[in-house]
Amino acid sequence: MALPSTYADRNCSLARALEIVGERWTLLIVRDAFFGVSRFGDFATQLGIPRAVLTNRLKFLVQEDVLAHVGGEYRLTAKGLRLWPVLRAMMAWGDAHYSPGGAKRTFRHEADGGTLDPQNRCSACGGVVPIAETSVEPGPGYTAPDTDPDPVSAVLTQPRRLLEPLT
Amino acid sequence: MALPSTYADRNCSLARALEIVGERWTLLIVRDAFFGVSRFGDFATQLGIPRAVLTNRLKFLVQEDVLAHVGGEYRLTAKGLRLWPVLRAMMAWGDAHYSPGGAKRTFRHEADGGTLDPQNRCSACGGVVPIAETSVEPGPGYTAPDTDPDPVSAVLTQPRRLLEPLT
DNA sequence: CACGATAGTTCAGTGAATGAACTACAGTGG
């Protein structure tokens, strides 16, 4: 995005954060990484993003230490994992205002099956659930696609644990 | 931004949310609205955004019911106010990773002076503080600009209550 | 060494952002 850093924005961490994750496609790439996507081709087919742009974004995210590129796979770093609250907050807002049937995805505490609120607090045990212990599944607002999804999307709509690499 | 809504993304509220607030400049405009900016010219000078782009963004945000345009002023709607957790989450991430001296801004519960964590929980009373009761001030990571700020920026670096219109 | 799979690069065409200048209009003072 390369927002100009004016003196006003030099003192705003929101502007700084947006320079990293505010570019088009970037947060969707990060979301897919949370869902277990790790390969160039999988990002490309899942998002329908031009490969040239994907190359740029991945390069930048690696440079900024949001993703790590190891063994041909892109994985979230500790810094990238800390974007989880941002994604959850945005999803919650989108669910609340653009998904009349309820949340498009349900997040669950694997240990006890409780559902997670936007702050990742478990309805069963009451604790804040770490990413490694949460799983995703289609929520009440989910609507099945009319066309057959690509294999990557098909896997991603199955209930699965976060961060688990695609088979 | 007009992200293409593929079958995959039709079922993701993150993608939907990004179509609204994922465009360049948009979240900074919303942030300024939380800080009390409400006039076209103030947004323009504060953000350094091209006026043509500002016109587009404001028009779109009004159309999407994030802002309301009444009496020549742009104000956050209920839907817009619900973006507060998104902004807070992003600011927290930016503070954590790009502001070694600490948060650039401190948010405070006006009633008891307690500071707010990223979930807006008050350190003093322990409750989640509504927007109308919180105030902003420069935080420990704030650094004074080297050049004289414009009048709008100057006002915004004073401790002030959120949503309070600029004088 | 041929073959397919994966990970990119290249490039022409298009659309959006930029920045500076310009218009529209309302209110104020002389």
Add this chain to the structure above:
DNA sequence: CCACTGTAGTTCATTCACTGAACTATCGTG
């Protein structure tokens, strides 16, 4: 009545980034 100022935009040529399709590179396998 008219200049003057402030606010809110619009216009436009330039630059830049995204798009989509095709192409190249590299690796592992048989």
